[in-house]
Structures are given as C-alpha cells and as structure tokens.
Amino acid sequence: MKQSSDALPQVAPAKTEGHGFIVNILSQPFTWLIALAGVVFAVFPLWGDNVQLRESLLLAAVYVTLASNLNIVLGYAGYVNFGNIVFFGLGGYVCIYLVSEWQWPLVAAALIAGVSVSLLALLFGLGILRLRGAFFALATIGVNEAIKAFVANFEPWGGAAGIYLSLDVYEPLGGPGEALWIVYFLIVAAMTASLLLSYAIKSSKFGLGLLAIGENEDAAAVLGINTPRYKALAYSISAFLPAIVGGLYFFKTGIIEPSGAFDLTRSIETIVMVMLGGIGSVTGAALGAFLYEELRGVLLTTEAFSHFQLVIAGLLLLGIVLFAPGGLMGFIYRRWPSLRRLLQ
Amino acid sequence: MIGIIASIIDGLLVGAVYGLAAMGLTLIWGVMNVINLTHGAMIVLGMFALYFLASALGLPAYGAVPVTIVVGFVFGVMVYWIAVHRVIGRAHLMSLLSTFAMNMVLVGLGTALFSTSPYNVPVAVSGITWEGYTFTGTHIMAAMLALAIAGLLYLLLHKTRIGKAIRAVADNREAAELNGIPTTQVLSFAFGLGAALACVSGTLIATLFPFTVLSGGAYELKSFVVTVLGGLGNPAGALLGGVALGLIEGVTTPFMPVSWIPIIEFLLFIAALILFPRGIFAFSRA
Numbered sequence: 365m366k367q368s369s370d371a372l373p374q375v376a377p378a379k380t381e382g383h384g385f386i387v388n389i390l391s392q393p394f395t396w397l398i399a400l401a402g403v404v405f406a407v408f409p410l411w412g413d414n415v416q417l418r419e420s421l422l423l424a425a426v427y428v429t430l431a432s433n434l435n436i437v438l439g440y441a442g443y444v445n446f447g448n449i450v451f452f453g454l455g456g457y458v459c460i461y462l463v464s465e466w467q468w469p470l471v472a473a474a475l476i477a478g479v480s481v482s483l484l485a486l487l488f489g490l491g492i493l494r495l496r497g498a499f500f501a502l503a504t505i506g507v508n509e510a511i512k513a514f515v516a517n518f519e520p521w522g523g524a525a526g527i528y529l530s531l532d533v534y535e536p537l538g539g540p541g542e543a544l545w546i547v548y549f550l551i552v553a554a555m556t557a558s559l560l561l562s563y564a565i566k567s568s569k570f571g572l573g574l575l576a577i578g579e580n581e582d583a584a585a586v587l588g589i590n591t592p593r594y595k596a597l598a599y600s601i602s603a604f605l606p607a608i609v610g611g612l613y614f615f616k617t618g619i620i621e622p623s624g625a626f627d628l629t630r631s632i633e634t635i636v637m638v639m640l641g642g643i644g645s646v647t648g649a650a651l652g653a654f655l656y657e658e659l660r661g662v663l664l665t666t667e668a669f670s671h672f673q674l675v676i677a678g679l680l681l682l683g684i685v686l687f688a689p690g691g692l693m694g695f696i697y698r699r700w701p702s703l704r705r706l707l708q
Numbered sequence: 709m710i711g712i713i714a715s716i717i718d719g720l721l722v723g724a725v726y727g728l729a730a731m732g733l734t735l736i737w738g739v740m741n742v743i744n745l746t747h748g749a750m751i752v753l754g755m756f757a758l759y760f761l762a763s764a765l766g767l768p769a770y771g772a773v774p775v776t777i778v779v780g781f782v783f784g785v786m787v788y789w790i791a792v793h794r795v796i797g798r799a800h801l802m803s804l805l806s807t808f809a810m811n812m813v814l815v816g817l818g819t820a821l822f823s824t825s826p827y828n829v830p831v832a833v834s835g836i837t838w839e840g841y842t843f844t845g846t847h848i849m850a851a852m853l854a855l856a857i858a859g860l861l862y863l864l865l866h867k868t869r870i871g872k873a874i875r876a877v878a879d880n881r882e883a884a885e886l887n888g889i890p891t892t893q894v895l896s897f898a899f900g901l902g903a904a905l906a907c908v909s910g911t912l913i914a915t916l917f918p919f920t921v922l923s924g925g926a927y928e929l930k931s932f933v934v935t936v937l938g939g940l941g942n943p944a945g946a947l948l949g950g951v952a953l954g955l956i957e958g959v960t961t962p963f964m965p966v967s968w969i970p971i972i973e974f975l976l977f978i979a980a981l982i983l984f985p986r987g988i989f990a991f992s993r994a
Contacts, residue, residue: 399763418951432901439934442801453847491978492978495982497800498804499940499981502936502977503977503981505932506932506977506978509929509970510970511973513968513970513971517965517967519966524967543950628925635805636809671820672816672820672821674813674815674816674819675817675820677809677812677816678812678813678816679808679813680806683811685806685809686794686795686806707938
C-alpha cells in the first residue's frame with residue numbers, strides 16, 4: 365500500500381503534462397514572436413492591396429514552411445533528407461487531384477493531402493530510416509526520383525503533362541482574384557503553424573529524444589529512447605505541413621507537373637536555407653528561408669546575376685559548410701548569448 | 709527471341725560503362741567515407757571534354773580518352789582541396805553538403821556557358837551484324853575501353869606503391885599515417901582517381917548518346933544504384949553492379965515503355981539499400 369501511495373504523486377504530473385505543456389509553451393515570449401511574425405506576414409500586403417509584395421511573401425512563407433519542417437529531421441535528429449520536396453509535390457498532387465476531379469473544397473483537399481502524405485511518410489520512414497548517415501541521404505533521393513518517375517507515368521494524374529486547373533475551381537472562393545488572397549492567408553497560417561510545431565517539438569520530451577538521436581544514436585537507444593519510432597514519427601510529422609502547403613501552392617499556380625513538383629534542386633535549396641540560418645534553430649530555419657528567398661529574388665531580377673543564381677547559391681552553401689557550420693544563428697548565439705533563450 | 713538476346717547483350721555493353729562510372733564513386737567512398745555528389749558534374753566534364761577535343765580540335769574520339777582521364781584527375785584534385793579536404797572526418801552531412809554545393813557551382817557555370825541544349829559527338833565505328841541484328845560499334849568499343857580502364861585500375865590499386873598506400877589509408881588512416889604514408893596526399897590522389905574514372909566514363913557515354921549540361925544528374929543516380937548493388941566501397945562489385953543494371957535495362961526495354969525504367973531502378977535501389985546494405989556482390993573489398 366505504501367508503494368502505491370508513493371507512486372501517486374509521480375503519476376499525477378504526468379497526467380497533466382499535456383495541459384501543462386501547452387500552458388508552458390503559451391507563456392513563452394518566443395511563441396508570441398512567432399504569432400507576431402504570422403500577423404505581420406498577413407497584414408503587410410493588405411496595405412494598399414500590394415500584390416507584388418504578397419507574391420514575394422507567399423514564396424517566402426512556402427520556403428519558411430519547408431525549411432522549418434526539414435529542420436525537424438535534419439536539425440534535430442541529424443538525418444539528411446535530400447528528398448524533402450517529395451512531401452510538397454505529393455501533397456500538391458493529392459490536393460489538386462481532389463479539387464479538379466472530385467470538386468472538393470480547397471481546405472478539405474489540402475487537409476486530406478497532409479494526412480495522406482504524412483501516413484505515406486510514416487510507412488516509408490519505417491523502411492528507409494533503418495539506414496543511417498549517407499545511406500539514408502541516398503535513399504531519400506531515391507524515394508523522390510522514384511515517385512517523380514511514377515507520377516510521370518501515372519495517367520490519372522496526367523502523366524508527364526500534369527494537371528491543369530480550370531478557372532472554375534476558383535469560383536467557390538469568389539473568383540481568381542479573391543482566391544489568391546485566401547490562398548495567401550492559408551499559406552501564412554501553415555507557416556505560422558510550422559514554426560509553432562517546430563518550437564513545440566523542440567521544447568518537448570519527444571524533441572529532446574530527437575536531439576539525443578542527433579548527438580549519438582546508439583547512446584540514445586541505450587538510454588531507452590525508442591529510436592526507430594522517434595525517427596519515423598519525426599519524418600512523418602515533417603511531411604504534414606509541407607504537403608498542405610504544396611496543395612495550396614499548386615492550387616495557386618493552377619498547374620502541377622512532375623518536374624516542377626519533385627524538383628530536387630528546390631529540395632537542396634531548402635537545405636541551404638536551414639544551413640544559412642542555423643541548423644537546429646527554429647528562428648534560424650525561418651530566417652534562412654526568408655533571407656535566401658529575398659536574395660534569390662534580387663539575383664533573378666539583376667541582369668548580371670540571373671545566369672549565375674545556382675553558382676551563387678552553391679558558393680554560399682560551400683562557404684557556410686566550410687567556414688560557418690553554425691549559420692547566422694550560430695553567430696548570433698555566440699555574439700549575444702542572452703538571445704539564446706529568447707530566440708529558440 | 710533473338711531480339712531479346714540482342715537487347716540483353718546491348719544492355720551488358722552499356723552496363724560496363726555504368727560500372728566504370730560507379731567505380732569512381734565507390735572508390736572515393738571506400739577510401740574517405742565521402743559520397744561524392746560532384747560525380748554527375750565530373751561525368752558531364754568528360755562529355756564536354758570529348759566535345760571540345762573531338763569537334764573543336766579534331767582529335768579522334770577515342771584518342772580523347774587518355775586526355776579526359778588526365779583532365780578528370782586534375783579537376784578531381786582541385787575539387788578535393790576546395791571542397792572535401794576540410795570536411796574529411798566530420799559528420800556525413802557536411803561532406804554531402806559541401807560536395808553538393810560544389811556540384812551546384814559547376815552545373816551553374818556549365819549552364820551559363822553552354823546553355824542546356826543537347827550536344828552530340830558523331831563517332832563512326834562499324835558494328836557487328838549477327839542474325840539480322842546489328843550491335844553498334846560504339847557500344848562495343850565503349851565496353852571494351854571500360855573493361856580495359858577497370859583492369860588498369862586494378863593493377864594500379866594492387867601492383868603499385870601508391871595503390872598500396874590508397875588501400876592502406878582506406879583500411880585505417882591513423883595506422884597508415886603512423887607508417888609514414890602522407891595520407892592527405894594519398895586522399896587527394898584517390899579523389900582525383902575517382903574523378904578521373906567519372907570523367908572518362910562520361911566521355912565514353914558521350915560517344916553513345918547525346919548529352920546536355922544537366923545529363924550528369926541521371927547518370928549520377930545510375931551510379932548510385934550501381935554502387936549500392938555492388939556494395940559501397942567495392943570497385944569490383946561496382947563493375948558487376950553496372951553490368952547487372954545494364955542487364956536489367958536490356959531485359960526490361962523490350963517489354964515496357966522506357967519511361968518506366970527509372971521506377972524499376974529506384975525501387976531496386978531502395979530495396980537493395982535496405983535489404984543488402986553491404987551490396988549484393990559484397991565479397992572482397994578491393
């Protein structure tokens with residue numbers, strides 16, 4: 365009897381952990397910084413109906429989403445996912461297919477895309493996450509290329525030509541002009557959710573487990589972390605929001621085809637963004653994605669540089685890897701250590 | 709039936725070239741545990757080297773082969789000192805990213821210089837006709853050269869001092885260093901050797917098919933498949949893996965649209981990675 369009464373107080377905190385965890389997250393200033401960033405993204409282009417700014421921020425929001433979710437696997441667990449764009453592309457295909465063939469409403473289609481791609485990722489993850497290091501990295505390229513080749517031959521999804529959306533699909537949202545604004549707000553919401561998710565995972569026991577795997581997987585396993593389950597779960601979670609954003613993004617562009625949806629270069633650019641901002645840092649991934657996207661906008665519109673976009677991105681990545689593996693946040697954390705707590 | 713046999717033989721011939729390309733990848737992995745993601749760029753370098761030597765300078769196509777080996781070697785040593793040297797022994801992430809970054813720079817430069825339009829080097833070698841099927845002369849020639857170069861690599865690795873040093877460093881770098889082997893130079897030499905193999909196989913591929921600046925990616929992926937089939941770090945296995953991939957392509961081509969072949973290759977790749985992480989032909993390490 366003595367034992368069970370002793371055990372009770374230990375069980376009690378565990379029961380309220382979920383609730384306490386949310387309260388704890390909400391009381392952190394960083395959470396409110398994320399929310400503020402989301403509001404700024406949503407409100408700024410509304411000023412004077414600035415469509416050009418909206419388009420630029422939309423791309424940035426897409427990349428912030430991709431980079432933050434990649435950071436969960438790459439930054440926390442230390443697994444190089446070269447094929448991370450496969451989630452974005454598959455999500456896009458599922459969503460566009462549901463919208464154009466089955467006349468589903470956009471939000472429902474995007475959510476189904478997120479859930480189904482997440483489940484598929486869980487399945488893949490259980491297989492390829494048995495591989496480590498370079499082998500895993502190669503397998504992720506294989507998964508992306510295999511799915512790209514499959515979709516290019518899959519007739520219901522339009523094969524190599526892809527799917528074109530007719531203008532009718534924008535009618536339920538009040539015509540194409542209105543629809544673009546709605547899609548923009550949805551993407552910004554997904555971006556904000558990605559940042560909150562990254563932060564919540566980092567602050568949780570699950571996130572600590574992932575970080576332990578990233579440090580030393582064998583030691584983590586010895587300490588009782590169920591490493592296969594943690595990794596597969598992280599891989600699956602990191603697929604959810606990119607798939608949704610993929611759906612929204614290709615709904616906006618009105619066309620999806622295999623080489624655009626499963627573009628390995630975009631995948632790698634996402635890795636560049638995470639490295640640029642600072643691997644493993646929530647702020648870093650977001651900042652890296654934003655800066656890289658703006659930098660690329662400048663390079664593409666500058667005559668002298670537009671041909672050398674890839675070269676400059678490559679040199680940038682090479683420089684970071686060789687000389688500043690901590691990225692921007694690595695520098696900031698070293699310079700102002702007190703910011704480490706505020707900017708996760 | 710003869711059609712299928714002819715298709716299989718042709719697949720084996722092309723497969724030998726794939727095997728040669730993969731040997732470059734697998735050699736670098738075996739010696740320094742680095743996946744060389746500039747592999748595709750090096751293959752493309754070989755293709756364009758042939759284009760310039762044959763079209764611009766008027767060299768005979770097969771006369772360009774020794775030159776591209778030297779070009780590839782010099783280029784590989786350069787890439788080693790720029791992108792690889794500082795990341796040796798660090799996490800895999802770093803070497804994957806640094807070689808990939810280098811690849812982006814090279815592909816970007818190539819695209820800016822040559823655009824992405826297709827190039828073609830016409831090579832005339834008379835083929836062999838058998839039962840109404842003609843085996844293209846270039847395919848036979850490429851396979852022969854690939855096997856000859858693979859043989860030379862074997863001799864280099866097993867019969868020369870530098871080859872012994874490479875194998876010693878692959879086995880245990882510290883022990884090699886303690887025995888007075890200048891391991892850093894050996895590593896850069898091995899990287900150059902791997903690059904030279906990729907480069908010369910690119911030259912051989914360019915005698916078979918048209919190519920663009922972006923062709924490297926497809927052949928790099930083929931090399932990964934081959935490497936995984938043969939076991940990472942195992943040059944002899946890579947050659948067998950290449951022939952196996954050629955065989956698979958040869959067998960499947962008559963029965964299904966060409967566009968489905970990559971799917972089979974990648975499924976095979978992932979299955980082989982998971983089921984046989986040491987390779988299907990994992991017997992001896994060179």
